[in-house]
Amino acid sequence: MHEMGIAYSVLEAVRTEAKRHPGQAPCKVGVRVGELAALDPDALRFCFEAITRDTDMESLQLEIEVCPFRHRCLDCGHQFVVRDYQCQCPQCASAKTECIGGQELELAYLEVEEYGASTAGAKNTQ
Amino acid sequence: MERVPLEQKILSENDRIAAELRARFREHGVLCLNLISSPGSGKTSLLERTLASLPRQDKVAVLTGDIQTENDADRLKRFHFPVKQITTGGTCHLDARMIERHLADWPLADLDVLFIENVGNLVCPASYDLGEAAKIVVLSVTEGEDKPLKYPSIFFKSDLLILNKVDLLPYVPFDIRAAAENARRVHPGMEIVKVSCLTGNGLHEWLMWLEQRRRTVRSLTAEAVS
Numbered sequence: 001m002h003e004m005g006i007a008y009s010v011l012e013a014v015r016t017e018a019k020r021h022p023g024q025a026p027c028k029v030g031v032r033v034g035e036l037a038a039l040d041p042d043a044l045r046f047c048f049e050a051i052t053r054d055t056d057m058e059s060l061q062l063e064i065e066v067c068p069f070r071h072r073c074l075d076c077g078h079q080f081v082v083r084d085y086q087c088q089c090p091q092c093a094s095a096k097t098e099c100i101g102g103q104e105l106e107l108a109y110l111e112v113e114e115y116g117a118s119t120a121g122a123k124n125t126q
Numbered sequence: 127m128e129r130v131p132l133e134q135k136i137l138s139e140n141d142r143i144a145a146e147l148r149a150r151f152r153e154h155g156v157l158c159l160n161l162i163s164s165p166g167s168g169k170t171s172l173l174e175r176t177l178a179s180l181p182r183q184d185k186v187a188v189l190t191g192d193i194q195t196e197n198d199a200d201r202l203k204r205f206h207f208p209v210k211q212i213t214t215g216g217t218c219h220l221d222a223r224m225i226e227r228h229l230a231d232w233p234l235a236d237l238d239v240l241f242i243e244n245v246g247n248l249v250c251p252a253s254y255d256l257g258e259a260a261k262i263v264v265l266s267v268t269e270g271e272d273k274p275l276k277y278p279s280i281f282f283k284s285d286l287l288i289l290n291k292v293d294l295l296p297y298v299p300f301d302i303r304a305a306a307e308n309a310r311r312v313h314p315g316m317e318i319v320k321v322s323c324l325t326g327n328g329l330h331e332w333l334m335w336l337e338q339r340r341r342t343v344r345s346l347t348a349e350a351v352s
Contacts, residue, residue, distance in 0.1 A: 002219055002250035009136050017132060027127065031136060038249045038279040085275070085311040095314075103279070105253060107132040 003040060007047035010107065011057065017110050024112040028061040034104035035069045069102030140254055143222035147229075147257025154234035155347035157340050158242065160256050162280055163264035164273075165246030168290040170198045171323035172264060172332075173241055177205035179333060185236055189228055190243040191220045198243065208232065219250035222257060239340060248273070252280040259339065260285040267291045267298055271305035278312045286317045286335060293322040 010031060018026045033039050041064045048062045069082045073089035074096040080089065087097050135141055151158045161169045173188060180186055187208040190198040199211035210228050212220060225242065242258065244251040252261075263284040265273055268291060274281040281287065287309050289302060302320070309316050319335060321328035 002217075002253060005217070005221075006136055006253075009139070013132065013134065013136070013138075017130065021128075021130070024128070029132075036279045036282060038252045038277070085278070087314060099282075103282075105136045107134050107136055109132055110130045111127055112130060113127040 003043040004047045004051070006039060006044060006105070007051055010048065010062070011051060013107050014057070014060065014110060018112070021112045023115065025115050026057070026060055026110055027113050028063060028111040030063045030065065030108040030110075032065045032067050032104040032106045032108050034067045034102040036102040037105045039105065041066060065108065067101050067104045070100050071097040072100045073097050137253065137255075140222045143226055144255035144257040147222060147225060148259075150234055151240070151257060151259070152346070152350075154237065155343055156234055156237045156240055157343045158240045158256070158258045159336075159339075160242045160244060160251075160258035160261045161264060162244045162248065162251045162261055162284065163246060163266075164248050164269060167246070167264045167266040167269065168323050169243050169246070169264050170201055172288065172290065172321070173202055173243060174205070175323050175326065175329055176241075176333070176336070177202060177207055179329070180207075182206060185238040186241070187232060187237055187239070188241045188243065189220075189225065191224070191245045193217070193245060214245060218245055218247050219254050220244050220256060221254045225256050238343075239336075248277040248280050252277075252283055259343070262286045262288060264288045264290050265305065265309075267294050267300040267302065267305075269300075271301050272308060274305070274308040274312045281309050281312045281316070284313070284316070286319065288332060289318060289320045290323060292320045292327060293325045 010029060014026050014029050033041055044064065045062060052058050052060055070079060071082050071087050072079045073092060073094050075094040076089060076092040078089055078091040079100065088095050089097055163169050188202050189210050189212055190202060191212040191214060192198055193214050193216055196211045199209050202209040212224050212228055220242065242256055261284040263280050265287060267289065289305060295302065306318050309318060319328060319331045321332055
């Protein structure tokens with residue numbers, strides 16, 4: 001249960017990025033969470049709502065993209081979703097494959113908009 | 127509305143500190159190992175056995191993490207190596223900043239091996255890089271042999287699986303072959319060592335693994351100097 005710490009890290013990154021956009025307010029932040037990242041998206045949403053409630057970031061939305069466990073074949077280049085830990089290439093049956101997805105814990109994007117009554121950070125503006 | 131790409135790790139601040147620690151470990155030739163398991167799998171017992179078998183003059187130290195109490199540090203201090211407890215006060219994992227802070231008054235030049243005993247938890251410690259050279263996951267035979275499938279992240283990221291408490295195998299319905307197969311399904315080719323910290327069975331193999339890693343660090347450091 002380290003989703004609270006992750007939620008704080010997301011919020012901190014949003015605040016840092018928001019400083020680069022004076023006159024605009026952050027309205028949505030997109031994160032990528034890998035299937036194998038040992039993080040529960042629902043718990044992250046819950047924590048994020050809890051720490052932004054009644055703050056200047058209350059209206060900030062969190063969008064979570066869950067990224068599947070993926071491998072790439074080193075022989076034929078085929079990229080595939082790994083199910084049930086079967087890492088063999090389904091196209092050429094090679095066992096030489098490498099992990100290319102599933103461990104993500106990343107900030108993807110931030111959406112900002114001109115300050116308005118409903119925007120996050122609006123309480124801080126003049 | 128404008129969309130700004132961020133493209134950074136959520137734990138980038140932790141990763142930054144971990145990278146600094148890793149560079150410092152490399153510079154001073156310190157082998158740092160991060161031990162992770164469920165509560166009660168035997169991380170502290172393994173360290174007790176390990177410290178007891180190492181020569182006193184070896185430059186070995188331990189950072190041991192728990193939510194509360196100094197009990198583990200007290201157990202490990204008996205072996206006359208430097209030991210420090212990290213009490214997280216509720217946090218379910220160690221992070222790189224805690225390691226950095228607790229290393230502040232330990233000159234790395236005086237260290238060859240640093241063991242970090244993480245908080246007992248198979249989930250959250252997997253996400254936090256501590257600058258270690260390798261993660262080691264400990265699983266005991268009183269747990270389920272499907273643990274690698276239930277907690278794939280930590281088994282995927284660990285270089286070595288230590289299957290502990292093998293002295294109990296006659297008394298528990300634990301399929302050790304299935305456990306090894308499950309670990310290697312999640313992490314093909316994973317190294318596995320079977321030990322009993324009670325009887326000492328298998329510890330030699332673990333100590334050989336440790337010695338091999340120490341040798342690698344020594345040769346890398348010698349290369350850097352020459």
